[in-house]
Amino acid sequence: MSDHDEQVRTVAEIMRKTDIAVLTYVAREGALVSTPMGTQDFEEPGTTWFLTERSSDKVQAIEADARVNVAYSSKAGWVSLSGTARVSEDRAKLRELWDASAGAFMSGGPDDPDNVLLEIDGSTAEYWESPGKAAAVVQMAKGLLTDDQPDLGDNDTVIL
Template identity: 30%
Template sequence: MADTELQDRIWAALAAHPVYMVSLVAEGDIRTRPMSGHLDRDHHRLLFITHRHTGIIGAALRSPSVSVAISHEDRNFYAAISCSASEVPSRETLREVWTPMASAWFPNGPDDPDATLLALTPTSAEIWDGPSSSVLVAFKLATAKILGRTPDLGVNATIDMR
């Protein structure tokens, strides 16, 4: 599979389930949290509405890398995406990605001074993309065992996301 095809698979998976596990290094520890994101393919980034005071902005900007993990077990597709982080100060962009759900945390809407956007720009990704049929997986495992080979369970690759 060509990298561009794998990149498209990752973007499609991100679009299908917009809540991701976001990990970063903060105070010497790896911190992971679920975050709801918005795909901004035009600018090659994921956007997250967040509070300025939660510390995620500062921690993400200080972290050497931020990782987004996605898991689509029904399709046997998994990815760990390395990203660079930045803050998007644009109120216009914040209004464009605003959702009714965000209003639960920001009752003053997108003009709330504590609301800001965290942008994560994918730089590389490791993917695991295998057959989605559990019957096929079982068959490949059994065949490999009988033949004394390593099972072929799909693609495991690290790709450039830039």
């Protein structure tokens, strides 16, 4: 397996272990806005799907400026996925991804015309793979008590 493939695998693993991601987009007024989103699916880290409502401010903002960042954080590590978003009305894909969590936050079901998909086309992913809580504590203590730099896991950027 190449280094690139291993990096993409690491990014995917961190993303899978994160329940709630944070989507950041550029509001129509130009400010950065972040909102929690449940990742519904991803086909490799480069294509990520969220469910949302067409009438939301975020969809209107993304239609004006498609640049986004999606942050993932879990015990497995941290990922910052940069790319572009587009609104999709693919009803078959929406039905495929619709689940109880979507129904808890959105009304009308997958056939409601206000319910749409956000497809994120990731171009790069910055990641930090955590060595685990116990190992991180040991490494932090080592860094505090000695002149050695703590080893807090792998960090790199991968082009998707």
